[in-house]
Amino acid sequence: MTGADRRAAAAARHRLLPEGRVAGPMPWVIAIMMFLTVLAAASGLGLAAAVQSVGADLAGRATIQIVEANADRREELSGAAARLLRKSPDVRAVRPVDPATLADQIRPWLGQDAADGDLPIPALIDVELTPGATAAKVQRLNRVLAALSPRIRVEPHAAFLRPLGSLLTALGSLAAGIVLLMALATAAIVVLAARAAHDSHRGTIDVLHLMGATDVQIARLFQRRIGLDALFGGLLGFVTALLVIILLGTRLAATGSDLLAAISLPWTSWLILALLPIGGVLLSTLAARWTVLRSLGRLL
Amino acid sequence: MKGRAEDGATRRFATPWALRQPAPCAMAAWQGKQGARGRINQGMSAIVQFENVGLRYGLDSETLSDVSFSLHGGGFYFLTGASGAGKTSLLKLLYLAQRPSRGVIRLFGEDVVTLPRKRLPGFRRRIGVVFQDFRLVSHLSAYDNIALPLRVAGMAESEIDASVSEMLNWVGLGDRGQARPATLSGGEQQRVAIARAVIARPEILVADEPTGNVDADMARRLLTLFEALNRLGTTIVVATHDLPLIGQVQGAQMMRLDKGRLSDPTGALRYPPRPQGVAVS
Numbered sequence: 341m342t343g344a345d346r347r348a349a350a351a352a353r354h355r356l357l358p359e360g361r362v363a364g365p366m367p368w369v370i371a372i373m374m375f376l377t378v379l380a381a382a383s384g385l386g387l388a389a390a391v392q393s394v395g396a397d398l399a400g401r402a403t404i405q406i407v408e409a410n411a412d413r414r415e416e417l418s419g420a421a422a423r424l425l426r427k428s429p430d431v432r433a434v435r436p437v438d439p440a441t442l443a444d445q446i447r448p449w450l451g452q453d454a455a456d457g458d459l460p461i462p463a464l465i466d467v468e469l470t471p472g473a474t475a476a477k478v479q480r481l482n483r484v485l486a487a488l489s490p491r492i493r494v495e496p497h498a499a500f501l502r503p504l505g506s507l508l509t510a511l512g513s514l515a516a517g518i519v520l521l522m523a524l525a526t527a528a529i530v531v532l533a534a535r536a537a538h539d540s541h542r543g544t545i546d547v548l549h550l551m552g553a554t555d556v557q558i559a560r561l562f563q564r565r566i567g568l569d570a571l572f573g574g575l576l577g578f579v580t581a582l583l584v585i586i587l588l589g590t591r592l593a594a595t596g597s598d599l600l601a602a603i604s605l606p607w608t609s610w611l612i613l614a615l616l617p618i619g620g621v622l623l624s625t626l627a628a629r630w631t632v633l634r635s636l637g638r639l640l
Numbered sequence: 641m642k643g644r645a646e647d648g649a650t651r652r653f654a655t656p657w658a659l660r661q662p663a664p665c666a667m668a669a670w671q672g673k674q675g676a677r678g679r680i681n682q683g684m685s686a687i688v689q690f691e692n693v694g695l696r697y698g699l700d701s702e703t704l705s706d707v708s709f710s711l712h713g714g715g716f717y718f719l720t721g722a723s724g725a726g727k728t729s730l731l732k733l734l735y736l737a738q739r740p741s742r743g744v745i746r747l748f749g750e751d752v753v754t755l756p757r758k759r760l761p762g763f764r765r766r767i768g769v770v771f772q773d774f775r776l777v778s779h780l781s782a783y784d785n786i787a788l789p790l791r792v793a794g795m796a797e798s799e800i801d802a803s804v805s806e807m808l809n810w811v812g813l814g815d816r817g818q819a820r821p822a823t824l825s826g827g828e829q830q831r832v833a834i835a836r837a838v839i840a841r842p843e844i845l846v847a848d849e850p851t852g853n854v855d856a857d858m859a860r861r862l863l864t865l866f867e868a869l870n871r872l873g874t875t876i877v878v879a880t881h882d883l884p885l886i887g888q889v890q891g892a893q894m895m896r897l898d899k900g901r902l903s904d905p906t907g908a909l910r911y912p913p914r915p916q917g918v919a920v921s
């Protein structure tokens with residue numbers, strides 16, 4: 341077959357179902373579904389990225405607090421703790437926080453007096469743990485340091501963000517669930533549309549069937565048309581959702597908040613979003629094929 | 641027309657509308673094609689066999705009962721009977737639109753009742769059907785309607801164009817190719833339906849009341865068309881009320897349905913074949 345021949349054959353196949361959309365309002369419904377799906381997926385992916393970047397920053401860190409009113413004793417304990425920590429195989433880096441820096445940081449809240457030493461400020465040591473098994477290492481450090489003095493406490497940073505992290509994870513799962521439900525609803529819409537299209541072209545189908553057209557030949561007519569409709573709706577919804585996401589992105593960046601800025605999409609996430617309309621078209625095509633084949637299976 | 645008829649290299653129809661004796665080369669091309677398919681439907685081999693076939697719609701009493709007959713390749717058969725006798729039902733069994741409730745149906749030597757569903761399309765492609773109500777696809781032009789069987793068979797568009805144009809001329813609709821069925825007269829629609837039924841050169845042509853909607857003159861012309869096809873080797877089965885029409889085809893055989901039972905007035909259709917010289921009871 342030459343190229344021109346194939347084009348003519350495709351045009352002839354196209355004519356077999358009447359001009360115009362075969363599936364009524366289906367493309368518009370798919371556009372809306374795709375719009376919502378992309379938004380849900382983007383927020384899910386954005387939250388996942390945020391959880392990951394915040395989590396990675398904090399996971400391996402802890403602060404050792406030495407809560408001792410007596411300044412000399414505090415300094416002594418602090419030195420001893422730092423020595424112990426440096427010897428521990430679980431610890432990668434030890435950074436005692438300079439009391440002056442600490443005083444600077446709390447001055448806005450507690451006033452000049454705090455820096456003058458009248459107020460007992462705990463000594464702090466920042467600790468960076470070796471990667472992995474953070475919880476066990478924190479426990480081990482706790483035990484070692486508690487033996488030194490009961491006034492030493494280990495505060496893993498991950499603990500501060502745990503409630504926020506689990507909230508973000510829950511929201512992410514919700515987004516994934518929404519994407520899944522949207523896919524199911526899309527498939528259902530396509531099945532209904534394909535069934536309606538099949539019924540309204542019953543006469544043509546019967547004639548083709550009695551001429552010896554195979555079920556697959558007939559199903560192909562419908563799956564092609566419904567696939568094209570889904571492509572139209574899917575792209576429309578996708579592009580609209582993309583515009584909204586980009587707009588929201590510039591608004592987020594404008595807030596200047598570190599936490600909100602962490603909600604940014606890596607390229608893999610964009611790739612996943614781009615796969616959604618493709619997946620939608622595939623899903624619609626398969627659902628249409630399955631529906632028509634099933635209806636045809638009832639004929640002799 | 642003549643020039644085309646001599647163009648034996650092409651595998652197109654070379655039969656003018658009113659040609660009674662087809663050009664030898666066209667006949668050769670036709671038979672060559674049939675032969676290449678490796679089928680024996682010339683001569684007296686049975687191409688269709690019904691054995692004790694019964695058909696029941698739902699829970700009603702049987703519409704067809706104990707129908708047994710055999711049709712031979714290249715034969716011309718009429719099926720008559722009162723309205724409601726079951727003619728359309730019998731043809732439906734023949735063109736595989738319906739399964740019988742009991743009995744055996746053999747087409748081209750194979751039992752089609754027990755055949756797996758996915759093998760049926762291959763059989764349907766060997767049977768052309770003119771439906772009582774034409775069943776033209778309303779949104780397709782006459783041209784596209786006639787081209788349908790070739791497209792179903794996956795023929796290349798360049799070949800399709802030649803065949804369809806030839807066919808349109810053959811049924812006298814050369815200038816109406818782009819017309820939609822709704823803009824054609826009843827007789828013109830009927831001819832489109834016939835052209836569609838025969839374009840893929842079926843081995844069996846089944847026509848249900850093909851002269852029901854046309855005047856006597858057109859009926860005569862359609863019959864001439866069927867005879868031309870028959871001479872090219874196609875087995876023809878025509879259901880009709882029109883008894884005078886039957887007398888016009890020489891050598892045609894007749895089956896009569898009476899309340900779903902077959903009476904066999906010519907005695908030629910009995911299966912297994914009745915020995916020569918034995919009277920029909």
Ligand SMILES: Nc1ncnc2c1ncn2[C@@H]1O[C@H](COP(=O)(O)OP(=O)(O)OP(=O)(O)O)[C@@H](O)[C@H]1O
Nearest residue numbers: 697698700703721722723724725726727728729730
């Ligand atoms: N799909 C069907 N469901 C139920 N009954 C049917 C069906 N088709 C036909 N019948 C019944 O079967 C009987 C035979 O019908 P059929 O159409 O075969 O008759 P016919 O000989 O073709 O009649 P006509 O000459 O009027 O076309 C009728 O009584 C009809 O009511």
Ligand SMILES: [Mg+2]
Nearest residue numbers: 727728729772
């Ligand atoms: Mg009938």
